[in-house]
Amino acid sequence: MNAQMWVGVRERVQALAGTPGAVQVFGFHGHGFRLEDPLTPQELAALEERLGVRLPEDYRAFLLHVGAGGAGPAYGVFPVQRGEDGEWEWDGDGGDMASLDRMTELFPxxxxxxxxxxxxxxxxxxxxxxxxxxxxxxxxxxxxxxxxLWSDDLTVGAICLCHLGCALRRWLVVSGPDRGRMWDDRRADGIDLQPMSNADGSPMTFADWYLTWLEEAERQARDTVATH
Structure with missing residues (x-):
C-alpha cells in the first residue's frame, strides 16, 4: 500500500520542472523540482541499521520509489546520504540537528x-x-x-527533514507514540515544536505532507499558466 501511494509521483514532480508556471511555486529556486536518485534496498537497510529503528512506512517507501530527497515542501526534503566519512546524514539547513545515536529514544x-x-x-x-x-x-x-527549547532532549527520535527559511523547520518523528507524524519547529520565534495536522484534524504523516504539497504545486503552476 505504501509503495502504491508513490506510483507516478517521481514523474509528476519531474514534469513540474518543465512547466512555465513552476517558477512561481515557493522553493522552486532552491530545488528546481529536482529529485535525488532513490535509495537501493541495501542502502535503506544500512541506514535503518545505523539508526536502530525502522523508518515510518510511507517515508521509507518514498526513499525507495521517489527519491532520497530533493524537491518538496518549502525548500525541499533534505536528502539522506553518506558523507565523506561514510556516516549517514540529512543534508540541509538543520539536517545535522537530528541525533543519529538517539533515534531509538522516544520522541517526547x-x-x-x-x-x-x-x-x-x-x-x-x-x-x-x-x-x-x-x-x-x-x-x-x-x-x-x-x-x-533548544535542548537536544526535545528532538530525540525525530529527523529534521525540511527548512522554510528563517530557521523554521519540519521534523518527522520515527520513535514513540507520535511515530510517523510531522512536527512544526518554530523555536526561532520562541515557539516550541507543535504536531502538524491535516485539514480534518487528523495527524499529518509524511505522505500527507508531501502529497498535499505536490497537489498544491501542480495547481499553482497550472493556474499561473492559465492566467498568462
Missing part, C-alpha cells in the same frame, strides 16, 4: 511547561547590569545555552 510528546520557559526568559541577563561588554556577552551566551 509532553513538551516543556510554559512556566519553565517563562522562568528561563526571566533569567535573561540585562545588558544594563554589566559594565564590561565581554562579561555581558559571556553571561548571555551561558543563559542562551540553557534555553530549554
Amino acid at each position: 510528546v509532553d513538551r516543556p511547561r510554559e512556566e519553565a520557559l517563562a522562568a528561563h526568559e526571566s533569567e535573561c541577563p540585562d545588558e544594563d547590569d554589566f559594565d564590561d561588554p565581554d562579561a555581558y556577552d559571556a553571561a548571555y551566551e551561558a543563559w542562551d545555552e540553557r534555553d530549554p
Whole structure:
C-alpha cells in the first residue's frame, strides 16, 4: 500500500520542472523540482541499521520509489546520504540537528511547561547590569545555552527533514507514540515544536505532507499558466 501511494509521483514532480508556471511555486529556486536518485534496498537497510529503528512506512517507501530527497515542501526534503566519512546524514539547513545515536529514544510528546520557559526568559541577563561588554556577552551566551527549547532532549527520535527559511523547520518523528507524524519547529520565534495536522484534524504523516504539497504545486503552476 505504501509503495502504491508513490506510483507516478517521481514523474509528476519531474514534469513540474518543465512547466512555465513552476517558477512561481515557493522553493522552486532552491530545488528546481529536482529529485535525488532513490535509495537501493541495501542502502535503506544500512541506514535503518545505523539508526536502530525502522523508518515510518510511507517515508521509507518514498526513499525507495521517489527519491532520497530533493524537491518538496518549502525548500525541499533534505536528502539522506553518506558523507565523506561514510556516516549517514540529512543534508540541509538543520539536517545535522537530528541525533543519529538517539533515534531509538522516544520522541517526547509532553513538551516543556510554559512556566519553565517563562522562568528561563526571566533569567535573561540585562545588558544594563554589566559594565564590561565581554562579561555581558559571556553571561548571555551561558543563559542562551540553557534555553530549554533548544535542548537536544526535545528532538530525540525525530529527523529534521525540511527548512522554510528563517530557521523554521519540519521534523518527522520515527520513535514513540507520535511515530510517523510531522512536527512544526518554530523555536526561532520562541515557539516550541507543535504536531502538524491535516485539514480534518487528523495527524499529518509524511505522505500527507508531501502529497498535499505536490497537489498544491501542480495547481499553482497550472493556474499561473492559465492566467498568462
